[in-house]
Amino acid sequence: MGRQPSAKPTSFDIAYLAGVSQPTVSRALRGSKSVSAATRANIERIARELNYTVDKNASSLRSQRTHTLALLFFEDPTPDESMINPFFLSMLGSITRQCALKGYDLLISFQQMHNDWHVAYQDSHRSDGIILLGYGDYQLYRTKLEHLVEMDTKFVRWGSVSDDSIGLTVGSDNVGAGELAGAHLVEIGRRHIAFLGDASEHAPEFQDRYAGLCRAMRAAGIAPDPGLQAGAVSSEASGYAAAKSLLASGRRFDAIFAASDLIAIGAMRALAEANLRCPQDVALIGFDDIPAASQTSPTLTTVMQDMKGAGELLVDALLRRIAGADAERTMLPAKLIKRQSTAV
Amino acid sequence: MGRQPSAKPTSFDIAYLAGVSQPTVSRALRGSKSVSAATRANIERIARELNYTVDKNASSLRSQRTHTLALLFFEDPTPDESMINPFFLSMLGSITRQCALKGYDLLISFQQMHNDWHVAYQDSHRSDGIILLGYGDYQLYRTKLEHLVEMDTKFVRWGSVSDDSIGLTVGSDNVGAGELAGAHLVEIGRRHIAFLGDASEHAPEFQDRYAGLCRAMRAAGIAPDPGLQAGAVSSEASGYAAAKSLLASGRRFDAIFAASDLIAIGAMRALAEANLRCPQDVALIGFDDIPAASQTSPTLTTVMQDMKGAGELLVDALLRRIAGADAERTMLPAKLIKRQSTAV
């Protein structure tokens, strides 16, 4: 007997039991220093006994802070199939973990680039900030990103970390990664290195990787051949097509650096169909180290990005922005994973 | 001139502009029938002009409904690496999409089985219901699930759909899927079929798959050999170890049905090391159709679950439960994907 045990306890219940007022409970639980240690301990004990949890909605409404972040995935415009880049999915783990660690909830949503996602989360007070994830046409993005900046919406973006990028960006050192790949190919004696991936301003990350490759080649005294660059988006089909067209062009090449593993896997299929041995005839390097990369035949040499660090950095940077600090752009180093496709 | 454009508009702003009271705005936007068509149209127009969105927190606080679902992933107790089963990740897409379609937000969280996740989401009013996803020791779960039922928390679970399972469950027809796999192996002439996967009550789904295999064998007049069943959790390492021990046992077998693709990939490696040809010496079938399954050598025959349907069904079933209806357990049919590992 006493109070009804089924109703969820409120701060008033605790206040009553502790013999204090409701605001004191709020202060105690939020760590205000104007509550004596004894009172606080007592309140915390009672709260634990009652299994009390702060009502998120009331708290957010009053404080205008949600303690929630929103994660927006941008899908490649594949019509219906949910072909999300596995690389981003693998980042999900570290992002959720870091959010939990910092006491934030994570809202997740898949978006088409052309939607009005840029207004959906800021005004309805659903999140304190937004994490943007996904390859895609950067130019398409631009105006929406500018809109976010204008509205002072807090957000971080995963992508190419260049000076002209809008807002706060965290990303891998794509130029450095491209250099790693290029240097490795040069090291195993390749001089005619093709690049598969859109190297235009629409895909800054791929552009950076290509730039890194070129830099490594020049450092070895090799002039990159622009004819050995073929556009491709991150999909197996696109990689297959790009490799096919390269083969059809009749140009000679003894190595391929693909801008993503999916592209590389498509290219590998095209090479096999052309009876070219990998790596003997054409060495191959991918990017992302997706799980399938270690299952291909031959297994795929690739560049691994630091996804654990990436997730943590994204969350931390966003939280700093939310706190009012101006967080700086950050680049993470990448690592070359050597496998059979470059083992000569 | 007029009102300050930067402040987020509230229902009062709209009411003022429309010349009505705030509750009328609320009613109009929520679709109450006690608002005239003209008034409603006017309010909707103004709302659109002001870029008004309902404040989620206030709305949830008042109505005690959040229009948010929580998705809880249970990780296999891998110490630190975020090795989430790719199968569940692939369900993420359809779940988020279905949530969006129904006007619900999706909170996501990774959990260790032993945490107090069963209290974290219900009391703080963060979600209207919970979707539980993840393999894992079912027995460990049980008491927590019972607790959820007792607290009348709305939830759906992906898993084995059996009569004794607690709460609302949606899952593949694992027995039927096992039968499919077994029938196919029998069809290609195999009679000594091993099963890799924990077939105990701790893993009801694996148990069901094994039961299906046995049923198919018996239907073909073959007595299943209990000695050809080796426990394994869903990981490559575990599959490798299980296959190794089976090989070491000296028992003869000409086919393996693995309870998951990861197990199958591990087994494939063990077979290769033992100089057994796949499929000639040992045919192999996996389960899940993860992306890597089409990249192995030989490519892996596997059972594909209907993940798109699964996500939709999970969300719909949960929403029905939330609405007060008692949704029924549901099973989805699975499909056999034939590849090289069973092509004799």
Added chain:
DNA sequence: CGCCATAGGGTATACGTATACGCATAATAT
């Protein structure tokens, strides 16, 4: 011994929305 700072906590109120009621006007029924 009066004065002021400080600790500790109470009082009042706002956050923005969604309902329970009540009250007109208009439309029907009798």
Added chain:
DNA sequence: ATATTATGCGTATACGTATACCCTATGGCG
């Protein structure tokens, strides 16, 4: 013509928390 019922909307209030402000003791100080 009066009684009855819908229709359409306004009034009042509650949801549970967090903060601005105010008040009371105490202790230190001159």
